Amino acid sequence: MNLLIPKLLSLRYVEYLIIDNNLKILEMSPGAYRLADVPDEVKQDNDIRLSFPELFGVEDVIDTILQGKENNFELKGIIRTESVSSPLYIDICITKNVQDKNSNSLIVIIADVTERMILEKSLIQSANEANLLLRNLKAAKQYTDEIMKSMADALLVTTLSGKIKKINPSAQVLLEYEEAELIGQDISIIIRELEDLKLGKGEKENIYNPPIKELETVCITKSGKKIHVAFSCSIVQTEIENFQGYVYTLRDMSDRKQAELAKQEFLAMISHEIRTPITSVNGMASLLLNTELTAQQQDFAQTIYMSSNALHKIINDILDFSKIESGKLELEEQSFELRRCINEALYLVSPIAKEKKLILMFLDTPDIPTTVVGDITRLRQILINLLSNAIKFTETGSIEVSAIAREIMSNQHGKNSYEIHFVVKDTGIGIPSDRLERLFKAFSQVNSSITRQYGGTGLGLAICKQLTELMGGRIWVDSEPGVGSAFNFTITTPVISEGLGHGDWKINDLAADAKINPRMAEQYPLKILLVEDHVINQRIIRLMLQQMGYQPDVANNGLEALLALRRQLYDVVLMDLQMPVMDGITATQHICQEWTPDVRPMIIALTANAMSGDRDRYLASGMDDYLVKPIRIAELMQLLKRCQIQSQKSQKAEQASAQNIQESKEQVSTNLSPSDSCLPTANSFPIDQAILQKILQMADLNSSAHAVEFLLEIIDDYLKDAPILLQNIHLYFSQTNLKSLRRAAHTLSSISAILGATTLASLCAELETMVVTEALFGATEKIFQIEAEYQQVQIVLEQERQKYKD
Known part of the structure; x- marks a missing residue:
């Protein structure tokens, strides 16, 4: 028997029919009709093709099987009838009836393979779905890998x-x-x-x-x-x-860290440079306040002094803007008089208001706390910013400041927290409502014409917003075009438990810290060594000390300071930080190594650099205290009081000095380069005559100095040193010696600005910036511009020199 027959017979539903050579049904199984396409035709003597149409056309195959040429024939069929809800799949196998050897009959085996076909279809579909899933997974992996690679x-x-x-x-x-x-x-x-x-x-x-x-x-x-x-x-x-x-x-983040470091170095340099001219302004104003002046002159001098202080604080604020944005700005927590803070802000902007004939008012009430805890500098900055804007955009009328305090919590330590609501109201041009949201965004103003008409960077209100939020408050504005604006802001602050009410603040207190005590040296006798490389700074600080009664010695750099200390010890060393040959930190470290704490002098850092972390670095080097330029007379006097000489220390100092005299004589003298520091301001004329006049006025304040000779010495020093610096700039640029090139450009910028050669100083500062950022494209042209500008400066200074000599 053919092997297919047992296989078919093993299926669940298998029927058979025996037919003769004419395809007539001779015999059939009882259930054969169930698998037929026409069940009613499954009868004996009927043609099998009537019930199974699939057999039409297979007559020749049947003859071949009867003749023994083929064993069997297989075909597939499908049954679709109205009585069946779903099609039936059948396998048909035709083979010779071997049990009846004398007849020409055939057996037709029919198997129901519907379940198998459905399973096969399901397997095929699953395989297709699996292949699709695998392709998707492979594509997803490739997609993910490509993302990771990119x-x-x-x-x-x-x-x-x-x-x-x-x-x-x-x-x-x-x-x-x-x-x-x-x-x-x-x-x-x-x-x-x-x-x-x-x-x-x-x-x-x-x-x-x-x-x-x-x-x-x-x-x-x-x-x-x-x-x-x-x-x-x-x-x-x-x-x-x-x-x-x-x-x-x-x-x-390596590049960003380097950029941040470069930014910090640049800000440190700019900080140092900007504060140096402020030192001159502040110093001259404070010395001027200590001369006999009329009431009007006293008022002018006080305004100069306070304005230089305010400028110093504003510079600090601008330099801190990046720290505010990054969330690294730390507010001070000190007690201060709230009314004094408000009045200081009003006092500083009052000259501008007077020029425009505007009324400036403070609506004081008994409800305002007397003493609060917080950052007076930042609060004053907000008030000055808002008042300056109000004056700028108001042509007639008034500007008024008011404050309301509301207690929000209290504690057992006697400090109550208050929300203080400030309002700066003006009668100015007002602001359209659709442009209010732009006000507090950095570098943004109401419209571009504001910058052209009124000036400004659009940074002030953004800083105010950030500062008020740091103080636990917020800022907003109410405004009506043509009527005016009311800028509101709040802060949250502890209040010292001394009750509310008016303080005893007076306007004259503003300049009190500029008064010099002429008996300081008598009351606090000290041997002072001033270590400062900048000639003008030397003379200004020396004049301050001389008016206190001191006669300080001067060293031009750290190495000279060490030599001076080996000749005799001092009680106080006022040590500049950025100097040629040997800087202040290096000199301090040598001093700490060479002298024991009981004999070495107190070392006070003098620097215009007030970047974050510098104070700790200076003190860690061995310095005892720290003064930021411009130096405030009150702070200098207070510091000198703490440095009063002690007899025991003096005795030990003399002994140590005697031991080092011979060593100091053997030291090799060192030729020193000129000084540095001072950020220039561009000027179209080679020399700013006003600066020369201020130098003369400064010298006049000291009875021991002849003003004209003082000025001529500075001019002579400049005309001697500037050509050497120009030669060095050319030399260092050709050698690509960036460190020395920066120093030379920095020094020429500094000494030029001191004499009022602001355009030349500005060009040198630009070259220095190129060197710092290593953006040297165009440096050659910049050096030629510097050289050409110096020739103009030289001509004017020679004329000035001759004028004063005549």
């Missing part, structure tokens, strides 16, 4: 226990590892800080719990190099443990 940031995928599973190409470049070297390694070999974040220990691996947020850290490369990175982590959670873990993203 990422500029380093990406590392780890298990929950911190074992690295995958890294992208950027991570390989950043970390200097091949992927195979890191697979299976702990993430802590890259980020050491993560080692402390493992939770628990047991049979299983330790589990990490990294912070799911961005922070800055340091990662370690294969070569051991430390790289600053912005590090962030996200957790991957799925139902399958093998597909759970963390995704770490590392962004290389």
